[in-house]
Amino acid sequence: MTLNQIIYDLRGIISQQHLADDTRLDDRLLKEWVHTTRAVWIRRESSKGGWQIDRQITQDVHDTLEVSDRSKVSNLVTGGSILRSSTDIPKTIELKNKSGIIEVGPVEKIALPFSFVPLHRARTFASGRFNGSAICAFLYGSRIYLWANMTNESFYKYIRYIVVNGIFEDPTEAEQFTHVDNTPCYSDDDEYPMNSWMWKFAREELLQANFELLTKAPEDRDNDAQGQER
16 A cells, blocks of 8 residues: 555545544644554564564665765764765664664665674674675664775775665655665655555554544634634
């Protein structure tokens, strides 16, 4: 299902059950409820034993890379260089004992992904006997960085784009990214990263969690309007 189809489905239920005048509900509010319910559901499911990540709930964002100084302070230059994503990566859902970023790799479909590691492991990465030419990716702040124990020339010359696969808290934030052919990575008419069966159960939680707001918000707005007229 697309997000537009989900919102249409949600409005139909609200109207049929007379929970509220659905014409008074802004699509932006309904979408926020969907994002929040999805995040809570996935977070809860990820804490269960044996849970496996379903690629259908993940998204790919494509980004160009830029050369950055290795300094932690923006106005201090160390002279050392590192590759990083040119755009902030959307915030991921907090999973239990697992990163919300699933994979970072080149744009080639059959290319092996980079090793995605925490910052403390990136500091000593590629120092072993057999991984001297390996590339790792790590998250620092909101950017993805690439690091390898190679010369700058060989490392920076060939890598221009990356694909980040993740479980993002707000899937619509992927629309700020474009594929290499300049088509957007997301629109509300694309498949929403949530299984259809998941939505069937999650929508009940959404309606229950927001029932009070649904039933009282229109009345409160009418009362506010009457108060202003007086």
